[in-house]
Amino acid sequence: MKIRLHYKLFAAILAAILVVVVYMTLVMQWSFNRGFLHYVSSVEYEQLKRVGTELEIIYKKHDGWSWLTDDPIRVAEIIIGSYADRKQKERFLERLRGNGRGSRMLPSGPRPAELPPSLLPRVFLLDEKKHTLFGFDPGQSSVDLIELLHENKVVGYVGLYPARYLSEKLELVFANQQKFTLMLIAAAAVLIAAGLTFPITYMLTRPIREMAAATRSLAKGRYQTRIRMNSSDEFGQLAQDLNDLGTILEKNQIARSQWIADISHELRTPLSILRGKIEALQDGLYQPTEELYRGLHREVMHLGLLVDDLYQLSLSDLGAMSYQRVEVQPCWALEQAISLMEAELTDHGLRLETEVDIDNDASLFADNERLKQLFTNLLANAIRYTDSGGTIRIHVGCEKQHLVYTFEDTAPGVSDEDLTRLFDRLYRVEASRSRELGGAGLGLSICHSIVTGHNGTIEAEHSPLGGLLVRVRLPLSE
Template structure:
């Protein structure tokens, strides 16, 4: 059975909550048990220290331990007095002392096996009573001889001894046998209540986690589901698909990237359709002219005169130039143009590119001015043939689209690690809103270009690809001479 991401997230969150809740409960129980035992031990140690102080005072008054060894009542009184008042108020201890009536504390606490003890019978006490402080404390002299306390001590129990001093000398030791476990009923009830309370809290936390995990999983999966549905529509060709962005996290960023991808695909699809339509239009015009003229020759409407042959030849040349430009643009788009780069003197390359156009500018009456700059000898790492093609296309545009009697200015300058070639021409100009589109494929500015004087609108697109292949840029601006100002920016070798 296929499990969806929503249910996977639900079970992951729920499992994590179970692990955390159970772990916290176990750690808390361990901490409470350990802390409570430590608290009990600290209370007993404090009581042992109070008893040690009382025993040192009693030793100083009596001058020995005989009064405690021979008088269990006095020993019981001192042990009872060692209870801190925050645990047992003084009046409680006084009442307990009166109940002793001269009997030792151990005898009062020891339950009998029966009503009457037979000869040789000894009183026994329960394991719980055996864990009481009064029955685990003992007194030894300076030689560790037992004076007061249980004779049959468990050798496995740890003992805590405090030295008793009088006038700077050790006169004895008071000791306490450590507990094996907690046996006091109130202490055990307290720990049992804590366990039950923690179990209830853990169960409540798991219930809340289960109730919150499902809406959390739904909320987390909702944008993923929207992205999946949008991807399906996008794969089906619906490039207008967009997803709503409501988050600022990684999923929100993914949704924004998806929308940008959809927009890019939509623009590319629109450009592709426009590209196909423009190419079809560009090819249809010369083919229609060729077809019309050839049919006229076949029907005898036109004669096969040299003028007719020249007209057909001109259309074939125009069609060939279009196909060549399309091929050059296609191979430059896929990076298939061959580049043989080497260090070149950009001034020499530009001068060689200008030379073939000198007569054309002169024939059209266009004044050509160029300044290759004083910083000659700066080199660029480039392909000479492709730079000739780049500058040739730009200069050819200036020849075709500059009115007779106008002017063209070519400048070369360097700025840090960049070389910039400026080509400025006079009227006619291009509207400023159209300047950014000059380098689009098959784009023509209305009124300034025509198929009679210009090409198919592919030359500048090829120029842009060549400049980018040299890690450079080409841009168009309004020329102060009244026409277009083209700037080619290339890195120099020192860059």
């Protein structure tokens, strides 16, 4: 059977409280027994002092202890007379005097291993030489004695063996009442603790239940699930982390859906064109002209480029995009890319300006082919979205421990909203112009992957020339 955390926490706290209550009860009971026995001993000591005073009076009256021989019961009567309980006193005196058996009730001889608990058997009387006159002989026992004086001379001693446990009825009743009260208090404390602990543990585990429910909801694909949590403790932080996770999953789901829709659209458009033209050829509506074949070839090339770009991005996502890094010259890949794009620059009527401001010994630890792909994509993007007659400016410089490549172009520019999304996959500033300009919205995403793979950064901002500025930072070789 599955036990919920609420009940486990309740049981653990209640068990801890129960252990503490039991411990405190035992300690208090031990302390009470010890203190009460000490109190009883103090009361008995006061009784013994009164007994000693009576014995001093009788000693003075008879001028010695000879009267003990004729009336040994007299000492027992004095001891019993010091009892506070009148009924108990009368009962003991009746037993002592009845049927002539009183002398047999008197304690005498060596001290037994276990003394009776009542006061009478524990009192003893010694003469001035500490010879036993009444009671059990103390022998070498260490017992506190009260001196008996006559005319400022010690004529005897009276002592009391300490009680090891309670014996008097009233004392036992009082002690038992206190123990019973202590047990009631302990039981009440446990019940109150249980009554308070159950709702407290329920409240403490409520955030856990809410987060568990939210986690199950996220696992079922309901990524819009959020947890309301106002606390700033660990639970609050965990709830915030789960909310952040839900936000990321929701964004990823939306992005994935958009990605699939965009890919489907990008593939469907050239395929539809190819299908339409091929079917028209089959039906005899089009004649197989060179211009028609060029159009078909253009669509096939567009599909090939799109598939290649998607493949490159998938390699980057899987961490499988390979980099053959070696010490390279900072401008070799850039020069190769410019050489490849010269024809397109001329066709679009664009002017290219380059400026290199780096030390001769500067080098990069990079993959030249990937850098060539990076710069080619950046140049192609600038050519594609710069009006005819415009200018593209490339600057290469050093900034601390990085090499900085800056690509700028003239109008048209991009909005602030578009700037933040330029490196998103399949994102185009003007989707309606995608077919005309030939872009699928993957070039800058690939650039971002290549730069990240070289431990660099890439960012976009408005260009002073009126168009777009893309800045690439790559770490210099150590």
